[in-house]
Amino acid sequence: MSTTISADTRASATSAGPRLRSGIVLATLLTCQLMIVLDITVMNVALPRIRTDLNFSATGLSWVMNAYTLVFGGLLLLGGRAGDLFGRRNMFIAGTTLFTLASLAGGLAPSATWLLIARVVQGIGAAMAGPNTLALLTTTFSEPKARMRVLALFSGMSSAGFAVGLIVGGLLTEWLGWRSALFINVPFGLAVAVLALRFLPEAQRQPARLDLPGAVTATTGVAALVYGFISAASNGWGNATTDTFLAVGAVLIATFLVIESRTAQPLLPLRLFADRNRAAAYANMFLGPMAGMSMFFFLTQYLQEVRGLSALATGFAFMPTALLMFTMIRLIPRLLPRFGPKPVTMTGTASMAAGLVLLTQLTVDSGYFPLLFVAMLLMGCGIGLAFSPLNVIIMSSVSPREAGAAGGALQTLQQTGAALGLAILVTIFGTASHSAGGSAQHALVSGITTAFGAAVGIAVLTFLVALTFRNPRPAD
Template identity: 75%
Template sequence: MTTTTLSAPPRADTGSPRVRPGIALVTLLTCQLMIILDVTVMNVALPRIRADLDFSPTGLSWVMDAYTLVFGGLLLLGGRAGDLFGRKRLFLAGTVVFTVASLAGGLAPTAGWLIAARVAQGIGGAMAAPNTLALLTTTFTEPKARIRVLALFSGMSSAGFAVGLLLGGLLTEWLSWRSVLFINVPFGLVVVALALRYLPDAPRRPAALDLPGAVTATASVGALVYGFISAATDGWGNLTTALSLSAGVVLLLAFLVVERRAAAPLLPLHLFADRSRAAAYANMFLGPMAGMSMFFFLTQYLQEVRGMSALATGFAFLPTAVLMFAIIRLIPRLLPRFGPKPLTVIGTLAMLAGLLLLTRLTTDSGYFPLLLAAMVLMGCGIGLAFSPLNVIIMATVPPAEAGAAGGALQTLQQTGGALGLAILVTVFGTAARSASGSPAQVLVSGTTAAFAAAAVIAVLTFLVALTFPKVRQPN
């Protein structure tokens, strides 16, 4: 069996930390997993959080939305700030903020305190996440090593959604909901300690931060994500939804105008000039819209229709998580041999097949065979469809723009997930309101309608995957 040797650049000066590629890789992937877990780890704990802190039914959604809104809105700014002020510095600061906010959230005595802690977590995550990806691409410069670590990063990001549900179920069932936040503290401290000693930092570039771009980018993404959240809770005809989405579109157009004229743009638009990279960015937006909603809807189905506990619900997603992790081990070998197109095409087809199976759910559907088959297809599909995208986007990005490219990638991923969930929750609500029968039958009607809409989005993802050129990555 052949192996790929991880390589890192030599130290820039005698004052730089000693670069140990293996430790640097573990440090960066651990931070990424910690940040991604917080997107889903709270899901299975929400009922107990509501009871403990006396949340209202509508207010409870902000436990998730406060993190998503701030995290998605600040990713571009966090990536570009790392390019200009030092990626290691932003990575460390973001990890510290995230860790302290996790501790504060676990200690929260009131609902408002917990929401404020989740906002702080989003700020820390937006500082650390894009610089995690940028540090990977600038630390591992040899082509084979870069493909391997980017595939690992992608797989860690995708599998983190499923692992979050499993871990959340375990901690909530055995300890308490507070433990899903406390668990971040030891991991955060270890990441900071290792990063201080072993992570290199690319030289900073003497340039002014594109403040007009930062303001319009953050405001546009924030307005769009808030609009999507409002649509999911209040419907597309709600005034707040319409105003937020309209403002987001106007601010997005203003951002593009600013970036075309800026001397040092927050997001260099020429990153989208490459055909493969532009298609990968598109699928990084569409893929989460279709695939990541599975975790949200199936969690409700398993607990409310099938009567599973939080722990059993987490274990139900184990096949998906295991397959995602298995596939990331294969991507570094498959991508140089076949190129991105066959992998993304097969992956999106598998994801589509899994979603179509989920449209067959009934109140009597057992875990075997329908749900297990869908979990297997979704695990294979998400792993194959998403893992090559990070490689395609980041493999040829100039080092000076790695933070901006990584920030754009994660912004599209988070915004796509938020938009997808808003659309599918709206479809769910419309179908549920027109359904009749028991509460379980109504929920199943809404859930299967949502999965049918997700399958339509998966078809769009498949069509974009067909546009990838038939080229192979460098050996």
């Protein structure tokens, strides 16, 4: 009897060990992803105070967001390919460490230039860690059901992190100041790096070559486009600087596509777009954030500068969005196999578009209830349903050999879409604000509602792309 009990105990301990290790690996990777995504929006509610403390201009303030998202998005492809070459575990740990150190430097920033440089370095660290986080998840959890579950969790961290970042940013800004929104990354980043060193398995390296011409043309091309749109907001569309940067950006992006079509080991393998559903998912991963990110950026300014809410109250105003996003994300592993990607993403994009339509009706006197509250609910439901299936669609059908490239392409389109979308909408906002009459608050609201109107158009385009999904037969 004692021998039997002892054997059972050893067997239980043996099976529990891998489960515990897998749980720690999953928690480590998801925590890193949440930290990276939080930094996209955690600064939003702090923007008015950052502008005051560091003397940013109204349009230049968007670079606090774009300096991070632009570099992050532009270097993600290179980060994924570098993981194949130097080891995904090594790149993950190095990227997390660099991101953590840059967060510390940003929190200590004495000037606007210092903060923007720190945000650029944060973006570099995030680009090293981000695609390798997704690739490590895909290769570590190879069983189909487990892979779908962890990809849904990853998508949840990626999507809901936008709203959670606003709540966390509001709490930190109100209680400890805007600098704490950067300092908070330090303990979490150190914990992720230590746990990764101890528990993260070493993934098999793939023979690869760094496509530096592709990386340079992609990053500088997107940067030139974004700067061109920001310049248009400040100087107008006929300005020589605006026209030059827009033209240079377009040429560089075209050059990047030519390079990728002729390179043996491209940063962005064009064969990833051969599958119809994957191509549509990539397109919506680019278009969706262009529309969705506008809500977080413009509503934080509306709530604080027009309605007079504190940073804390502004963060909690986004609670309905965060709760609905979490709820929808939890349902994705059940909804996607049953209904397929087409009805799920169509429902999500329609809900997001409806929320944006409501936001075009804002006035100086609009209260939180019912207009803003209903819009928040629609946006939370929409973002949760529209974007969460896209990670599963893209990553569940790629081979482990292409996991780094596929993950890098996914996150690149997401981040560059958000950066370009924000730049375009800030341009529209600036033009509408300058031409509006009345008080400063009326001009601000006029610019915000005009920007939301443009976001509606992008959301409609996202819906049209969702119509192209080939829907598989629902599971019984």
